Amino acid sequence: MGGYVHNSLLVSITAVCTSIARAQAPSAAPSKLSVHWEELTAADFKDGIARAQATCLLPFGILEKHGPHLPLGNDLLNVRYVALNAARQEYAIVFPEYYFGQIFEAKHQPGTIAYSRRLQLDLLQETTDEMARNGCKKIIIVNGHGGNNSLLPYFAQAQLEAPHDYVVYVVGIIWSAQGEPKHKSNPVTDMHAGESETSLSLIARPDLVHLDRTSQESGADQARLSALPERLYTGIWWYARFPNHYAGEGAAASRELGEFEAKTWINGVAQAIRAVKADQESLRLQDEFFERSKHPLDTRQ
Ligand SMILES: [Zn+2]
Secondary structure (H helix, E strand, O other): OHHHHHHHHHHHHHHHHHHHHHHOOOOOOOOOOOOEHHHOOHHHHHHHHHHOOOEEEEEEOOOOOEOEOEOOOHHHHHHHHHHHHHHHHOOOEEOOOOOOOOOHHHOOOOOOOOOOHHHHHHHHHHHHHHHHHOOOOEEEEEEOOHHHOOHHHHHHHHOOOOOOOOEEEEEOOOOOOOOOOOOOOOHHHOOEOOHHHHHHHHHHOHHHOOHHHOOOOOOOOOOOOOOOOOOOOOOOHHHHHOOOOOEOOHHHOOHHHHHHHHHHHHHHHHHHHHHHHHOOHHHHHHHHHHHHHOOHHHOOO
């Protein structure tokens, strides 16, 4: 029975892998090193780590509703589009699909996968530990999901809990810069599946954007906690304002804005890769810190 289950599982995994491989026909010549971790042979991976100067990217998405018109995996698809293009500009190895983040606030919507807080931290730690064991001594987490904005800096801070032989860096969404095309909707509430995000999706995966459905729901701020002072934080804030997981106006999206945003974010990540490759200080300071933290009374003031 166990063997039967195992075999049929293997067959279906093989079938899935084959169809994924067909769907993503290799764009690079075989002699060129892929930026995709999963496309490299073991020997090429070794060369890739050397070429990347031990720098690897972990693009971080989520599975969550994105208004009435964008796919559940929108953040994963967009962040991978950006990370892969940045790594082609400035070589780094890109970890496979990762979407195990913080998204409790969307549990009332279909298709959300919300792992427990323990698992979010354990899985991320084991993932970066395993990446580092394989030579990724500089790991840049590229965050594509706003709900991870507290989790990831906390995770980076938590790396000081115990000695590590690698450094974790975090870079988030970068999409406004000088020369930006004029927005058609209010930038204050353009937060989720609105003009900006939908524009980027029109570049990354236009086939998955249903512009004709943007007005099926409202992306207006419901402001149900507006009586509270702005600086007072509570976890239900997002649900209070945008329970439909739609904030802004997707209908205002354009390819022109999307192209600008894609270029801005890709260049920003490529710049981060270059800075991280050149960074000789973070690991040295971490080592010094861990050494000193063993005997704090000896630390000279
Ligand atoms: Zn999103």
